[in-house]
Amino acid sequence: MRTSRYGAGFLALALALTACGGAGESDGGGQQAADSAVGVTKDTVTIGTHQPLTGPAAPGYSKISVGARAVFQAINDGGGINGRKIDYKVEDDGYNPTKTVEVVKKLVLQDKVFAIVGGLGTPTHSKVVDYLNTEGVPDLLVSSGALAWDNPQKAPMTFGYQLDYAREGKIQGKYIKDTFAGKKIGYFTQNDDIGRDTQAGLDQFVKDQTVARQGYDSANTDVTPQLSALKAAGAEVVVCECIPAFTALSILAAAKIGYKPQFVVSSIGADPATLSGLLQDFAKRGGATVSSAQLLAGLIGTGYLPDVSQTSDPWVAYFKGIHDKYIPKEPLTNTLFYGMVLAYTFGQALKAAGPDPTRRKIVEAMSSGQLKGPGLTPFGFSKDSHSGYTGGFVFKINPDTTTTVIQPPSVTDRGTGAITPYTGERATPEQVNLLGK
């Protein structure tokens, strides 16, 4: 039949056009020279980020960009960095990786940003790392503890920020081994790379003490079965590698079944202000024996930034000043603080890139290892490493929800290297002031 012959011919022609070799085979496309100053004008620097502002994963993360924006406003009001104000564009990706790719391309192609700063999330950001590196766009201070951001060979434009999960697992593991020797340990981890990487770190120290490993899926908020299993296995210490909502859920589930383990929580879920905000109402409903402060008291966590309740810390006071002036209605939590420090760190890098910043210069500034700031442990930035914070301290939540440091900061590597106490100098706000006062 004529139509079928036409049809076949058309198809063959069309397919031939697309048959250009193996789809997965590399054609050796190179990287562009990264010395451009896209996004920089004589009085502005435009940067962008992708954040989950709406959607099921927004709870807890939507405040990071709020804190960052306040710091950028403060910097701009003080004259900017080297005379340039920072234009901070935040795009909502709803924690949907497809959307992340779209909004990052929008930021790079349409908004022509100088750099992507603080892209949030492992499943989301991992989709744009290749693109940003191929296009030569600096990808700075990724908000996630995944190990993938520390890869100077394959991703020279990408730099981490957060203490990565493997290092944190090691620090937790060693602390537990030293303090809870002989006790039974249970792991309760998120069912993804957070869980995998922290377990690798923990296993280096407490593998033989571990009696149970449970996981949770962030789509399923009923964690009572897992906590019951941990109780049944007799775990006296539960290491919780959880985001704040699930830390709170674990605490509530344990209270429900009458289980009182020692919780050791990772930095991503240990913010006392967030946790007590989530748990406060259960004080009234759980009967007289359960109160919010009681639920949290004694909880052990790890961190690398000073807790916002420590008003004697010079950096806390410094950022509290910015908070009170620009976003007084937002509760000051460690999450907000995280965003503020991230923005400040970018500001420092931009200043170090000199009066005529280019993309190459800011990447060099990041790799220089000269960035010192509010962190209680140093960044791992150097020519060979793009790791963010390289260590942390261990703290305990007091009955009044302030915190006490019970193990001072120590640093380590992602592999099997030792953990060493960090005694280096911490910069003061006066030394690295960006606010032009």
Place this chain on the structure above:
Amino acid sequence: MTVRTSLPETPVKAAKKVRALPPLLRHVLFALAAFAVVVVLTLVTDEFTNLRIATVGYYLIAVAGLTLLTGLTGQVSLGHGAFMFIGAYTVALLVRRVPAFPLWADLLLASAAGGLAGLLAGAAAARLRGPYLAGATLALAVGLPALTRRFQDFLGGSNGLSFTVHSRPSGLAGIVPELRWQTWIVWLSVLIALVLVVNVVRGRLGRDFRAVRDDEVAASLSGIAVGRTKILAFLISAVCGGLAGGLQAFLLGTAAPGSFTPALSLSLLAAVVLGGLGSLWGALWGAVALVYFQAWSEDLADVLHLNTDVANNLPLAVYGVILIVVVLAFPRGIQGGFQRLRTLLRRPAEKKENHENQ
């Protein structure tokens, strides 16, 4: 001496000649013209708009498949995103594990995988009516992506799979930007698929679909195998969905479960209704609406400098309002609106003709 025995060719007759061509050829010519339009569009717009044009492309084939299923056979499916999920992951797995396969083979296999899933879904759904079908397909949209968390090593878990597809021939490396080339590939595939879909819709199978939608018992009495027809509709719509997912994966270099939420399936259904149920042109308007309404409402939120909570949620609110307004005021969607406009414009012309003939 030759005697004229026929009238000279007038433009009217030429148009009639085109219409007299076999339908497949007509559709192919139209598709070629459409492709030419797309190429011109990509040449005159910037790179990011090219990405948007490509996005409209793969949404178009997805929405077209769904409008065929829901509009022509009356089966309301809330799980179309699941077929896109299958197509996307097929391409992702093939590119990563069998890099030697050319792209067109990957896309073909993605469509086939979608089709297979559609066959199974259709068989399971053949006896379901209305809300039962809706509930079952919603469960499909929710449950299928959870497989990635079960088979973490193979499917990459919550982080999904990332890959790079090299489809641009090295000869064009400096001349045509990668994104523009990808847009052409997407639209080429979409138009080929649409030609096939249109032929189905306008042919006997399309008539069978409509007969089944209108009255199953009557259709069965007139000799149509109702069950088989419904399953075939599912199959074709799932092939379109699988292709759409495969193209999305190709375009974005990623396949992750977070992209295939029930919200996606519901958006596709909304696009079907917005554009005009059962209409392939409606599928185009729906796809454009999907891509651009979201973008415009985000820009609107930026321009108005609203408080962050309001600004973050404004795009969703606007989209919801548009859905409500369109359904209440424009029952036949955008395409229905165009048709009404056309008849309104034609009536004065007809009136004039009648007047002149008197």
Place this chain on the structure above:
Amino acid sequence: MQEFLDLTLGGISAGAVYAALGLALVIIYRATRVVNFAQPALALISTYLAYSVTKATGSYWLGFAVAIVAGTLLGVATERLLIRPLRHRSELSSIIVTLGLLLVLQAIAGMIWSNEPLAFPYAFDFVGRFSANDLFVVLIVLAIAALVLVVFKYTPLGLRMRAAAFAPDVARTLGVRVGLMLTVGWGMAAAVGSLAGLLATPPFLFPNVLDGVFVYALTAAVLGGLDNPLGTIAGGFVLGIGLSYVSGYLGPEMVTIAALAILVVVLIVRPSGLFGRAKVRRV
């Protein structure tokens, strides 16, 4: 054995919530032949209002009452303004309209109360394997379900509502105010839905908190038969317990897949749900 018992008890209280929300869907479906996709959003707004009232006055029960009343009003408004104009159109139109409403209401919730999770109290003490709160959840759902069934079957109001749903023209000639009955049906369903929201939300409230519950509630309603309230309640409990076992023995990521599998198996054998009545047309 202990684990089996824990999972069963956990499944019963989860199942009660699915049953309640499923019941809301079934009431509306029976009354107007519409699947109300906006149900979780109506319940969400009611729950947020309860949160604000409780925060302002310190009384949980006042917030509870406000939520039920608010839910009823929202249901009535939705029926009057959005569903009534569409009653002669295809079911797809009402699905899309309720979807649009879902988006709008979730967005409004985010605008007014932000997307951050807010602590939302349980009605009673939550401590204990089968706590006082769990008992309350199960009892109140059963009580409300019984109340609804009694109203439908034995009261004149219920008779009028059933007449309005199944034979509107005949009912009209007999003096039944059909429109009013539909509105009452929606109001009642929305009240039940708000109750489900209050029970499902703890411990944290955020705009997407009821999405997952809604999918399971719809599954329960479909399982039980969309025109059978008793079947839906049974379906809710069965689903809750079944999914609890899946979560405990197979892993939390298997729950949605299991729900899909259960639904497919049931519907292949009984396309109108376990207890539904198929519409049979004789030629």
